[in-house]
Structure formats: structure tokens, C-alpha cells
Amino acid sequence: xxxxxxxxxxxxxxxxxxxxxxxRASRPAAPPLDPHFRHYLRAKLMAEARDKLxxxxxxxxFQWGLAPAMAAVAAGFLIVLSIEVxxxxxxxxxxxxxVNAAIDNKKDVATAEPIEIQFRGPVDKTAVEESVVIQxxxxxxxxxxxxxxxxxxxxxxxxxxxxxxxxxPAAAAPKTTAPKLNAAPTPAPQPPVVVHFLTAxxxxxxxxxxxxxxxxVSWLNDNRLPESSTLSSPVWTPDGQxxxxxxxxxxxxxxxxxxxxxxxxxxSATPKAATDVWLMSTQxxxxxxVAPGGSYPAVAPSGGMFADWQENSPxxxxxxxxxxxxxxxxASVATVNGRPDGAAVWLGADRLAxxxxxxxxxxxxxxxxxxxxxLHVSGAMAASxxxxxxxxTSTTGSVVLDxxxxxxxxxxxxAAGFAWSPHGQLAFTxxxxxxxxxxxxxxxxxxxxxxxxxxxxxxxxxxxxxxxASLLLASHxxxxxxTHSRLLLxxxxxxxxxxxxxSQREYGNPRWSPHGDLVLFxxxxxxxxxxxxAARAVIGQPSAVDTAQGQALAxxxxxxxxxxTGNLAAAQAQLDATAQQAYASGASALLSPGAPxxxxxxxxxxxxxxNKFLIGARVFIARNNQEVSFFEEQLTVVLQDQRYLxxxxxxxxxxxxxxxxxxxxxxxxxxxxAQQVLVRFDADLxxxxxxxxxxxxxxxxxxxxxxxxxxxxxxxxxxxxxRLRPGSYTLVVTxxxxxxxxxxxxxxxxxxxxxxx
Amino acid sequence: MPDSIEERELVERAKRDPExxxxxxxxYFPQIYxxxxxxxxxxxxxxxxxxxxxxxALKNMKRYTYGGHPFSSWLYQxxxxxxxxxxxxxxxxxxxxEGHDMASREPAVVDEVVRRDRSRRVWSAIDQxxxxxxxxxxxxxxxxxxxxxxxxxxxKSSGAVKLLLHRxxxxxxxxxxxxxxxxxxx
Numbered sequence: 001x002x003x004x005x006x007x008x009x010x011x012x013x014x015x016x017x018x019x020x021x022x023x024r025a026s027r028p029a030a031p032p033l034d035p036h037f038r039h040y041l042r043a044k045l046m047a048e049a050r051d052k053l054x055x056x057x058x059x060x061x062f063q064w065g066l067a068p069a070m071a072a073v074a075a076g077f078l079i080v081l082s083i084e085v086x087x088x089x090x091x092x093x094x095x096x097x098x099v100n101a102a103i104d105n106k107k108d109v110a111t112a113e114p115i116e117i118q119f120r121g122p123v124d125k126t127a128v129e130e131s132v133v134i135q136x137x138x139x140x141x142x143x144x145x146x147x148x149x150x151x152x153x154x155x156x157x158x159x160x161x162x163x164x165x166x167x168x169p170a171a172a173a174p175k176t177t178a179p180k181l182n183a184a185p186t187p188a189p190q191p192p193v194v195v196h197f198l199t200a201x202x203x204x205x206x207x208x209x210x211x212x213x214x215x216x217v218s219w220l221n222d223n224r225l226p227e228s229s230t231l232s233s234p235v236w237t238p239d240g241q242x243x244x245x246x247x248x249x250x251x252x253x254x255x256x257x258x259x260x261x262x263x264x265x266x267x268s269a270t271p272k273a274a275t276d277v278w279l280m281s282t283q284x285x286x287x288x289x290v291a292p293g294g295s296y297p298a299v300a301p302s303g304g305m306f307a308d309w310q311e312n313s314p315x316x317x318x319x320x321x322x323x324x325x326x327x328x329x330x331a332s333v334a335t336v337n338g339r340p341d342g343a344a345v346w347l348g349a350d351r352l353a354x355x356x357x358x359x360x361x362x363x364x365x366x367x368x369x370x371x372x373x374x375l376h377v378s379g380a381m382a383a384s385x386x387x388x389x390x391x392x393t394s395t396t397g398s399v400v401l402d403x404x405x406x407x408x409x410x411x412x413x414x415a416a417g418f419a420w421s422p423h424g425q426l427a428f429t430x431x432x433x434x435x436x437x438x439x440x441x442x443x444x445x446x447x448x449x450x451x452x453x454x455x456x457x458x459x460x461x462x463x464x465x466x467x468x469a470s471l472l473l474a475s476h477x478x479x480x481x482x483t484h485s486r487l488l489l490x491x492x493x494x495x496x497x498x499x500x501x502x503s504q505r506e507y508g509n510p511r512w513s514p515h516g517d518l519v520l521f522x523x524x525x526x527x528x529x530x531x532x533x534a535a536r537a538v539i540g541q542p543s544a545v546d547t548a549q550g551q552a553l554a555x556x557x558x559x560x561x562x563x564x565t566g567n568l569a570a571a572q573a574q575l576d577a578t579a580q581q582a583y584a585s586g587a588s589a590l591l592s593p594g595a596p597x598x599x600x601x602x603x604x605x606x607x608x609x610x611n612k613f614l615i616g617a618r619v620f621i622a623r624n625n626q627e628v629s630f631f632e633e634q635l636t637v638v639l640q641d642q643r644y645l646x647x648x649x650x651x652x653x654x655x656x657x658x659x660x661x662x663x664x665x666x667x668x669x670x671x672x673x674a675q676q677v678l679v680r681f682d683a684d685l686x687x688x689x690x691x692x693x694x695x696x697x698x699x700x701x702x703x704x705x706x707x708x709x710x711x712x713x714x715x716x717x718x719x720x721x722x723r724l725r726p727g728s729y730t731l732v733v734t735x736x737x738x739x740x741x742x743x744x745x746x747x748x749x750x751x752x753x754x755x756x757x
Numbered sequence: 758m759p760d761s762i763e764e765r766e767l768v769e770r771a772k773r774d775p776e777x778x779x780x781x782x783x784x785y786f787p788q789i790y791x792x793x794x795x796x797x798x799x800x801x802x803x804x805x806x807x808x809x810x811x812x813x814a815l816k817n818m819k820r821y822t823y824g825g826h827p828f829s830s831w832l833y834q835x836x837x838x839x840x841x842x843x844x845x846x847x848x849x850x851x852x853x854x855e856g857h858d859m860a861s862r863e864p865a866v867v868d869e870v871v872r873r874d875r876s877r878r879v880w881s882a883i884d885q886x887x888x889x890x891x892x893x894x895x896x897x898x899x900x901x902x903x904x905x906x907x908x909x910x911x912x913k914s915s916g917a918v919k920l921l922l923h924r925x926x927x928x929x930x931x932x933x934x935x936x937x938x939x940x941x942x943x
Contacts, residue, residue: 006904010904010922010923011926015930016926016927016930019879019929019930019933020926022879023879023929030791031794031800032794032800033790033800034800037804038790041786041804041808042779042782045778045812046775046779048815049778049779049815050775052815052816053771053774053775053778053815053818222801224804502801
């Protein structure tokens with residue numbers, strides 16, 4: 001067995017050979033590997049390599065001159081398309097373009113990353129970029145990095161969705177100085193390139209919201225954001241992306257601005273600024289420069305807008321408001337003399353607080369100054385989620401300013417580091433003689449000391465968990481070189497402090513993502529620098545009902561996989577007698593009579609009774625490996641003899657893909673005594689088509705229930721707020737809903753809603 | 758041999774051509790990451806080390822000269838240095854050194870071993886070896902490196918590497934039956 005000459009010479013004892021044979025017959029288990037890491041590191045290395053290795057030699061047809069831009073964008077996990085489409089049958093002298101398109105037929109594609117298409121040959125860039133179409137309808141920007149077309153969706157793509165990118169390759173006519181008789185050949189028309197890919201599957205939301213109490217939260221998959229040592233003042237956007245301030249002169253896309261999608265510049269003539277504000281994905285991809293020359297972004301609590309400072313000169317700065325596409329909404333909300341002290345603070349959706357030479361100032365979005373008490377502020381300010389209260393530390397003490405009455409209420413001396421929870425609780429720290437005391441309360445007038453640090457420990461960077469069950473904070477111990485920084489999670493009542501993350505690392509500045517699935521933080525690396533990291537939060541054990549939901553979904557998955565593979569017996573094994581009868585009588589087709597079922601995913605999951613779920617499953621049909629249509633089944637899944645079985649089924653007619661926007665998920669959430677129905681679409685929609693007339697909830701009698709309809713364009717999300725009594729309802733999405741191209745929903749979409757008692 | 762000629766050409770090109778460096782990265786990433794992970798047993802840390810290895814390689818690419826050994830030897834060397842740098846800078850790191858007895862394993866380690874089959878068990882046992890023995894064993898039996906190459910990587914003579922391998926195998930031979938008896942598994 002031992003066939004390695006070296007080993008044969010070294011080990012002659014048969015007993016040794018037995019161990020060696022065992023070693024050679026096995027291999028250590030493959031180490032866990034984040035599939036993105038390899039691509040991320042490669043992109044970083046290539047950016048560096050192009051900077052360090054590539055000599056400025058003679059120009060080639062393949063343009064690497066814009067490599068820094070390409071590299072910086074590639075600093076995330078760019079999608080590289082790779083179908084080689086070579087064009088045959090054309091005259092040899094005819095210019096040709098080859099398209100490199102690898103994403104084709106890829107699955108599990110991330111929803112928030114740019115799409116990259118590489119070209120070879122003398123490509124007509126203008127013609128190509130004008131030909132790009134994405135289905136479902138998707139707004140996007142595009143730019144060239146050398147020979148690579150980078151397509152950046154304006155919003156994250158929808159999950160569970162088949163996308164089709166179509167473009168028309170076109171070759172540029174080569175320049176020639178030859179006489180007319182030998183004129184360059186005219187580029188021949190080339191066939192369009194069509195690329196399909198499937199976005200990652202979205203997790204099924206839990207029925208019982210998880211608790212963020214300190215003993216039930218942990219994290220995993222630390223992910224260092226590329227170039228993050230150069231980034232500052234990161235803030236979350238409502239849809240879970242980041243705005244960061246980035247030096248304009250780093251080796252970056254910003255340095256090659258002409259190649260990158262840049263937002264509209266500030267109208268005023270500005271000198272070269274030191275920083276830009278970038279929209280960045282949580283994978284670290286710089287999506288777009290949303291505020292050239294900007295700094296200190298502050299994201300509005302809703303509406304997809306942010307404020308940033310533009311330093312027009314060393315002694316003059318302007319506060320502007322832009323949307324997340326980078327379009328200027330208000331060019332000058334306010335100005336300050338000197339440099340801004342920090343980010344402005346949104347007071348609700350339409351007012352901003354900022355400091356002018358250390359004095360509090362409040363303006364609305366028209367730039368109108370709102371009268372406020374003269375308060376000299378030291379340190380950061382924090383506004384409540386409602387925008388009605390502002391906590392700050394002034395030279396005369398810490399206060400909460402009521403923005404309705406403009407009256408102040410005092411806080412305990414030394415209060416600072418304010419944090420408001422989504423539910424209106426206020427937390428802050430007060431330095432003690434040697435440590436830090438942590439205060440929190442249900443409102444500003446009812447705060448109390450809930451915890452205190454050790455004697456040589458200071459606490460800062462308070463951050464409420466999304467459900468306000470706990471506070472995440474940075475802890476710093478020691479002095480000089482013998483210091484240690486860590487993150488602590490403390491329950492809202494001060495109990496059970498727990499170290500969050502590895503005790504071996506140096507952490508700081510924690511920030512929960514809006515959805516509570518990620519924590520952004522700074523971490524000192526081995527080289528001594530500090531970078532931004534994001535870690536995925538794991539929230540405790542699922543509730544009993546969520547465990548049951550998981551079991552029901554697992555049985556549905558077995559059922560669907562059996563149908564996809566054509567295993568009739570295995571599919572039938574998941575049905576009880578009633579459901580078998582229903583399928584046999586034509587309620588739906590167990591196996592596809594024609595093209596095979598390609599895939600499925602759960603569109604909705606509802607708990608409709610004890611151990612009973614209604615699961616909406618979308619089943620796709622493919623032809624030539626491309627999904628062409630789908631239908632939905634509503635499966636009633638019931639616990640029978642300690643196992644979930646499908647008990648009933650209804651199905652919808654088949655819907656052809658590519659004919660207008662479609663609903664990709666429906667979720668019912670309890671919201672206090674009322675309900676929220678969240679409806680997500682696959683396409684960017686025309687906001688004007690979303691209304692209570694096009695998005696309806698009907699009761700079992702067909703009567704329309706009063707609902708407030710709101711639309712979040714960034715997330716393709718329509719929310720219907722309504723008060724529903726226990727019973728059965730129907731969500732109706734009418735053909736009045738249209739995407740940004742004007743294409744309407746092909747046919748009314750309905751989905752059952754069950755409100756259990 | 759054609760492989761080594763091809764590799765030498767690729768390495769030479771990588772000194773001036775980013776794409777060639779990318780090809781080297783593609784070729785060697787899996788084994789360097791695997792080796793880094795075998796040394797640190799922490800995904801995040803293995804990523805850090807792997808990242809550091811390739812950035813250092815890039816930084817020093819132009820100074821690299823072919824010395825008759827595969828390019829990967831150099832990368833392994835950088836990996837070992839990066840791992841050593843990490844442990845030097847880390848407080849409270851528990852690293853088993855020469856002289857530690859495998860019988861003193863923590864219960865959690867035993868629990869871990871119980872879950873594995875025999876071939877996995879032998880690799881778990883390698884994890885418990887002193888670090889030089891472990892590196893030599895992983896490079897020889899996990900990465901199929903030649904003894905001479907391992908010697909270059911570890912900065913030791915071939916004889917010293919042979920000794921490390923010999924001791925490692927002897928130790929496994931001694932410990933494995935005992936371990937299996939303790940665990941009550943075949």
C-alpha cells in the first residue's frame with residue numbers, strides 16, 4: 001500500500017506502515033470555508049497586483065488603464081459572467097466582440113452585488129450599455145472598467161427570482177487612415193447575449209420573533225469589509241446596506257471617477273474634496289458614490305434619504321440631502337462656518353439637527369430654521385425614533401429636548417452616549433470615579449441605573465437590539481499598551497452581561513443592522529490596524545411553533561423534491577388520504593405532464609391552528625433549462641401521528657414569466673392589535689401604481705377591508721396595515737400594479753390570509 | 758517536469774503580470790488555506806493568515822528567485838511565519854509544545870474524537886502533536902510534500918524533518934490504540 005519511496009525508506013516497521021497507510025488513505029476533513037472569501041481575497045489581491053505589478057507600458061486593445069476602478073468595485077464579490085459567446089461565420093476582416101458571461105445559470109446569486117460582464121475585442125461601449133435590459137424590470141446604473149461592463153442594480157435584487165440580462169454585443173468600427181477603397185469593414189450585427197441567473201433563497205421568517213436577550217444571541221462568520229481601514233462614519237440604511245465616508249484619493253474607484261457611476265455633483269462650485277460618501281453592500285462592495293465630496297452621512301429613518309456635509313472650503317460647509325441613488329434632493333439645507341462637528345441628526349422624516357460652532361440648530365428640509373433653545377452641545381446627540389425627543393449633553397448639563405414644546409428635561413449629571421430603542425427607551429452612560437454606570441428606562445423621565453462596569457473598565461457605543469431586549473456596547477479596560485476592548489451584551493434590565501464575539505479580539509463601535517441579522521463593528525487586526533467587520537447574528541433557539549414550522553417545511557421540501565425528481569411514490573408518501581384524493585381528482589398535478597418541475601420555494605407560511613400550517617409553494621416549470629412559468633399551491637400541512645403530512649391542496653393557474661412584475665413573498669405579521677401584510681415583488685415598481693385600489697385585502701365575503709398601503713421602493717415591498725379579526729381573508733394584487741417599464745401584473749394575484757385566534 | 762517548467766514561467770510572469778499572479782493565487786489558494794486552517798483551527802484566523810500570505814507574496818514577488826523547490830514551498834514558509842506571528846501577538850493562546858502528553862486532552866477534545874471515524878481520529882490525533890511535528894505530518898500526509906520541500910518550508914534539514922515524521926508516526930502508533938481503547942471503539 002505504501003507507495004511513497006521516501007516513506008518506505010523511513011518506515012520499515014510494519015506497525016509504522018499501518019499508521020502510514022491509514023494516514024495516506026485518509027485526508028484531514030476539508031476546513032470550513034466562506035465561499036465568498038476566496039473571491040473577495042482574489043479581488044483585493046488583483047487590485048493590489050494591478051497597482052504594484054502592472055507597468056505603464058504601451059497601450060493594448062485590452063484596457064487596463066482603468067484597473068483601479070475595476071479592482072475597487074471588484075473588492076466585493078463581483079459576479080463574473082462566463083459564457084464564451086464567439087461569433088462565427090463572419091468575414092475574417094469584420095470586427096468581432098467576444099462576451100465573457102459566467103453567471104449564466106448560476107444559482108444562489110447574492111442580491112446586493114453588481115453584475116459584471118467582460119468583453120474582448122473592439123467593443124462599442126455606448127451601443128452595448130444602451131442595449132442592456134434586465135427582467136424582472138430592474139433600475140440600474142452601468143459603467144465600464146476597461147473592457148468590463150459593470151451593471152449595478154439600483155436596489156438589491158429580489159430573492160428566489162430568475163433574472164434575465166439581455167444585451168446586444170456590438171463591435172466598434174476600427175479607426176483607419178487608409179484610403180476609402182480600403183475602408184474598415186462595417187461591424188456586422190451580432191446575436192444578442194442572454195444571461196440567466198437565480199438569486200439566493202430567502203429564509204422563511206420565524207412566526208415568533210426571536211429574543212435578543214444576552215443569553216440567546218451569538219454571532220458567526222466574521223467578515224472583514226474590504227478597504228475598511230480607510231472607511232469612516234459607517235451607518236446602516238433602512239434596507240440593510242451601508243453608507244460610508246471614504247477618502248477620495250485612495251487607490252479606488254473614486255480616483256477614476258469618469259469610469260464610475262457618480263451621483264449628481266453638488267451644484268455649488270466646490271474645490272476638490274477629501275472624501276466621498278459611498279453606498280456599500282454588507283459584503284463590502286462599493287456600490288456607488290452617492291455623495292461626491294461628502295462626509296458624515298446621516299440616514300433618514302425612512303424614505304431612502306440621507307444628509308451629508310459638503311466642505312466647500314476650510315471654513316465653510318453645507319448640509320445637503322440626497323436619496324440613496326445619489327440624487328440631490330436639497331442642495332443646501334444649512335451651512336456652517338468651519339468644519340462640521342459630526343453627522344447631522346434626523347428628527348423624524350423632515351427635520352435635521354446639527355451643530356453650528358457647537359450650538360444646536362434645527363432646520364426643516366426647506367432650510368427653514370426652527371426656533372430652539374440656545375444649547376451649547378458637547379458630544380453626540382441622539383433623537384428618538386419618533387423624532388420628537390433629542391438627547392444631548394450641553395455645557396449646562398445633559399438634557400432631553402422635547403421638540404414639540406422645545407422644553408428641556410434634565411438628565412443625571414454626566415449622562416452621555418445616548419441611545420434610543422425602537423420602542424422609545426433611552427439608555428446612556430455616566431462615568432463614575434473609576435468605571436462607567438449604565439442607565440436605561442422606558443422613557444427619558446424614568447431612567448435608572450441598571451448596571452455598572454468594573455473599576456478599570458469604561459463602557460461606550462451603546463446600541464439597542466432590534467427588539468430592545470438588550471444593549472450591545474463596547475467595553476475598554478486597561479491603560480497604555482495593556483488595554484483590551486470587547487463587546488458586551490447586557491439585558492435591558494442590566495442582567496446577564498455576556499461577551500459578544502471572541503474574547504481574543506479587540507472590538508469596538510458595534511451597530512445592529514436594521515433587520516437584526518448582522519452586527520457591524522470595528523476590530524483591530526493582527527497588524528495593528530482597525531477595520532470594519534460584519535458578523536452574522538444567531539438568535540437563540542427557535543420557539544416551539546417555529547420548530548414545528550421547520551418540521552412542516554421539511555416535509556413539504558421532501559414532497560417537492562420528490563416531484564422535481566419524478567418520484568411519484570415518494571411524493572405520495574407525504575400526503576394523507578385526503579390530499580391523495582385531492583391530487584387524484586385534479587386539484588393539482590403531482591408530477592408535471594410536460595416539462596419537468598424545475599424548483600420550488602415557499603412564498604408564504606402561516607400558522608392556521610394548533611400544529612397546522614398553510615404553506616404557499618411556488619413551483620417553476622422550465623424549458624431548455626430556463627424557467628418559463630410557475631404555479632402556486634396552497635398546502636395545508638397537519639401533524640398526524642407525530643409527523644407532518646399534507647392534508648389539502650389548492651392550486652393556481654400557470655403564470656408565464658416575463659410578463660410584468662410578480663409577487664415573490666407574502667408575510668403576515670402581528671403588529672400590536674393589528675396586522676401587517678408584507679408583499680414583496682420581483683421588479684422595481686412604479687410607485688404611483690401602488691395604492692389601496694391596486695393592493696387589497698378582502699374578507700371571506702369579498703368585502704374590501706380598510707388597509708393603509710405603504711411602499712418601500714428600495715425593497716420592492718408593499719405593506720398593508722389593517723386590523724383583521726380571526727378568520728380567512730384574501731390578498732389581491734390587481735393588474736393595476738406596474739413595473740418601471742409600465743408592464744402590469746399579468747393577472748390578478750391572490751393569496752389566502754388566515755388570522756388564527 | 759513540464760509542470761515545474763510551466764510553474765517557473767508562470768512565476769516569472771507573475772512578477773510583472775497581475776493576471777499571472779492571479780493564476781498563482783487560483784492554483785495555491787486551496788492548499789494554503791487548508792494548511793493555515795490546520796495550524797490555527799479557526800476559520801476567521803485562517804482567512805486572516807491566508808490573506809496575509811498572499812499579500813506578502815505579492816509584495817515580495819519581484820524578489821522571489823527560484824531555488825529548485827516548488828513555488829508553494831515559499832508560500833508555506835510565509836504561512837508558517839504568519840501563524841507564528843499571530844501566536845506571538847496573542848495572549849492566552851494554548852499551544853501544545855513538545856513534551857505535552859496527549860493523554861492530558863480536555864474532555865471536549867475526547868468528545869470531538871468520539872464522533873469521528875478511525876481515519877478522522879488519526880487526524881484529530883495529529884492536531885494534538887507538538888507544532889513542528891504537526892506541521893511536518895500535515896505537509897507530508899495531508900499535502901503530499903517531499904521531505905526536502907518540507908525541510909525548506911520548516912527551515913530544517915531533511916534529517917530533522919525525517920526525525921519529526923518518525924516521532925510523529927511513532928507517537929500516533931503508541932497513542933491511537935490507547936485512545937481507541939479509551940473510547941471503546943474499534
